[in-house]
Amino acid sequence: MKTSFFDIENWREIGATLARNKTRTFLTAFGIFWGTAMLAMLFGGAQGFEGVMRRNFAGFSTNLGAVIANRRSIPYKGFTKGSGWNLTTRDVELIRQLAPAIEYSSEMNSRGATAAYGSKTKSTTVSGVEGDYSKIMIPVINEGRFINNGDVAAERKVAVVGKDVATSLFGNESPIGKYISLNGIYFKVVGIASQLSDVQINSRLDESVILPSSTMRRAFNSGNSIGFFLYTAPPGKSPSDNEATIRRIVSSAHSISPEDKNAIEFMDISETFKMIDNLFLGISLLALFVGFGSLLAGVIGVGNIMWIVVKERTQEFGIRRAIGAKPLDLTIQVLSESIMLTLVAGTLGVCFGALVLGIADKLTYDPLLGHAGFELTFRAAIIIVGLFFILGSLAGTIPAIRAMKIRPIEALNDR
Amino acid sequence: MDYALKKDKVIELRDVNKTYPGIVPLHVLKDITLDIRKGELVSIMGASGSGKSTLLNILGILDNYDSGTYHLDGVLIKDLSENRAAELRNRMIGFVFQSFNLINYKNALENVALPLFYQGIGRKKRNALAMEQLERMGLADRAHHLPSELSGGQKQRVAIARALVTKPSLILADEPTGALDSKTSKEVMQVFRDLNNDTGMTIVIVTHDPTVGAATDRVIRIVDGRIENNV
Numbered sequence: 001m002k003t004s005f006f007d008i009e010n011w012r013e014i015g016a017t018l019a020r021n022k023t024r025t026f027l028t029a030f031g032i033f034w035g036t037a038m039l040a041m042l043f044g045g046a047q048g049f050e051g052v053m054r055r056n057f058a059g060f061s062t063n064l065g066a067v068i069a070n071r072r073s074i075p076y077k078g079f080t081k082g083s084g085w086n087l088t089t090r091d092v093e094l095i096r097q098l099a100p101a102i103e104y105s106s107e108m109n110s111r112g113a114t115a116a117y118g119s120k121t122k123s124t125t126v127s128g129v130e131g132d133y134s135k136i137m138i139p140v141i142n143e144g145r146f147i148n149n150g151d152v153a154a155e156r157k158v159a160v161v162g163k164d165v166a167t168s169l170f171g172n173e174s175p176i177g178k179y180i181s182l183n184g185i186y187f188k189v190v191g192i193a194s195q196l197s198d199v200q201i202n203s204r205l206d207e208s209v210i211l212p213s214s215t216m217r218r219a220f221n222s223g224n225s226i227g228f229f230l231y232t233a234p235p236g237k238s239p240s241d242n243e244a245t246i247r248r249i250v251s252s253a254h255s256i257s258p259e260d261k262n263a264i265e266f267m268d269i270s271e272t273f274k275m276i277d278n279l280f281l282g283i284s285l286l287a288l289f290v291g292f293g294s295l296l297a298g299v300i301g302v303g304n305i306m307w308i309v310v311k312e313r314t315q316e317f318g319i320r321r322a323i324g325a326k327p328l329d330l331t332i333q334v335l336s337e338s339i340m341l342t343l344v345a346g347t348l349g350v351c352f353g354a355l356v357l358g359i360a361d362k363l364t365y366d367p368l369l370g371h372a373g374f375e376l377t378f379r380a381a382i383i384i385v386g387l388f389f390i391l392g393s394l395a396g397t398i399p400a401i402r403a404m405k406i407r408p409i410e411a412l413n414d415r
Numbered sequence: 416m417d418y419a420l421k422k423d424k425v426i427e428l429r430d431v432n433k434t435y436p437g438i439v440p441l442h443v444l445k446d447i448t449l450d451i452r453k454g455e456l457v458s459i460m461g462a463s464g465s466g467k468s469t470l471l472n473i474l475g476i477l478d479n480y481d482s483g484t485y486h487l488d489g490v491l492i493k494d495l496s497e498n499r500a501a502e503l504r505n506r507m508i509g510f511v512f513q514s515f516n517l518i519n520y521k522n523a524l525e526n527v528a529l530p531l532f533y534q535g536i537g538r539k540k541r542n543a544l545a546m547e548q549l550e551r552m553g554l555a556d557r558a559h560h561l562p563s564e565l566s567g568g569q570k571q572r573v574a575i576a577r578a579l580v581t582k583p584s585l586i587l588a589d590e591p592t593g594a595l596d597s598k599t600s601k602e603v604m605q606v607f608r609d610l611n612n613d614t615g616m617t618i619v620i621v622t623h624d625p626t627v628g629a630a631t632d633r634v635i636r637i638v639d640g641r642i643e644n645n646v
Contacts, residue, residue, distance in 0.1 A: 045474055319516045320518075323504070323533065324505020324530050326497065328498075
């Protein structure tokens with residue numbers, strides 16, 4: 001069946017009708033334009049904001065757990081309150097064997113030291129780690145390589161220097177293969193590393209020197225004592241899933257009261273990140289809520305204006321009915337106007353939103369960290385325009401039904 | 416019902432009644448029986464409130480009646496759906512109104528072509544057909560003018576062209592000269608007369624103007640909802 005919807009006259013008429021009331025058309029279109037632009041900007045902006053914030057944790061495992069030795073707070077088996085103890089490599093072995101939810105782990109020892117190369121010196125933090133440390137705190141390798149498990153097993157006297165340390169000691173010269181001294185002990189430099197995020201363990205990687213954990217313990221005479229134990233839980237598990245097992249192992253090995261929660265400090269970073277995730281979720285929901293509010297305001301504007309249009313054109317619709325327009329013809333005419341207005345203004349709004357997001361993405365681009373994510377995917381853009389199209393059509397439906405119900409005789413008498 | 420007998424009658428009303436409901440119901444048309452044959456130029460005259468406009472609305476399928484029968488060109492007009500009524504109005508009736516009822520943002524050609532749009536005829540063809548009617552009305556040079564750029568007489572001739580463009584069985588004119596001066600009224604009536612003479616088009620004019628009535632072949636006088644004379 002041929003309908004007036006596909007007739008070019010229908011669309012010419014729509015153009016003419018919209019053009020006749022320029023101010024009203026502009027204001028209505030602006031409402032839709034702004035509604036879609038706001039929704040697009042808030043939607044993409046929330047993503048971008050999250051991206052910017054998450055860049056602070058780039059390279060840092062968010063499901064990280066740590067076990068740290070503290071002084072006893074409860075006297076137990078001859079040990080007084082306030083007496084100290086140290087985690088040992090034996091504890092680490094047992095934890096790795098028995099804890100149910102460990103993916104990657106590394107012992108970590110840190111201490112201050114003076115790094116020297118030739119006549120140049122720099123105060124730095126020296127940390128001893130195992131190979132999997134690079135999977136817990138993913139470093140940026142500027143040159144060479146990172147510490148690996150082979151270095152740990154063979155107790156190699158190798159070092160990875162932080163970027164800032166390398167610059168201070170070597171200037172523009174490559175340090176790879178050269179020897180630096182740490183408190184007078186020499187280590188061969190095998191790599192330069194830096195970190196992406198602002199999150200740090202002890203000190204920033206850029207300002208540290210990293211050694212194999214075994215080499216560090218031996219070089220600085222710490223025996224089998226370790227500073228703390230870091231690990232990540234596998235996907236779907238929480239670092240806290242290991243807490244009971246770890247407490248049991250460590251309490252028993254070091255004569256710590258099972259009630260003494262303070263002696264074994266247990267950190268679950270994932271809890272903090274869950275809060276951050278919830279915060280981002282809240283921001284996204286708020287953005288969507290505000291965006292949908294703007295969208296709704298735009299849609300109500302369309303419905304309102306189409307209602308006025310129908311009221312104003314009652315007599316015209318009466319003339320049309322008298323000369324042969326069917327109720328559906330008038331419904332299509334009114335709906336076409338609202339759809340046209342919605343689609344054109346909505347598409348422009350989404351394009352504007354995408355443009356603003358594109359500018360924001362360009363401004364927040366970081367050569368190392370990449371794009372923050374201020375973007376609107378094509379799919380999201382289509383969904384927004386589609387949503388507006390559906391809501392705009394619904395908004396036009398009530399006036400269109402009114403137009404359909406206009407009786408020609410009453411409309412012709414409408415002065 | 417003998418359809419063959421009715422063939423030459425464009426309008427055939429039998430005992431048509433119309434009452435407007437209300438606290439005091441208003442019986443506007445009382446047992447109207449009326450035949451109008453093909454090719455007649457007829458006027459329906461009556462005082463204000465006599466029921467002539469109601470009769471015109473019923474004849475134009477713009478309003479329903481309560482009882483009786485109305486055949487338009489052999490088709491029973493009763494309890495029609497809105498769509499069917501619109502289709503019959505478009506195909507069988509051409510309206511001419513006192514206040515022209517042109518769409519003010521469409522030019523003369525577009526106004527005349529509009530009924531064809533609702534028949535689903537393509538733009539080129541409907542413009543050609545509309546132009547034919549404008550030429551017949553001597554308004555070819557005004558085809559692209561908006562109603563606001565036309566005189567009263569020209570507007571009414573555009574309205575007549577619009578009424579003719581679908582080649583209807585009947586032209587219904589409601590006080591077609593009511594908004595015009597006497598000179599222009601005469602011109603418009605001459606248009607109706609020529610149209611009737613040249614094409615045999617059936618034309619029904621509702622008026623209270625005796626001069627208009629005098630210019631038609633037959634005057635149907637309606638008083639208080641009844642046909643007083645059917646000369």
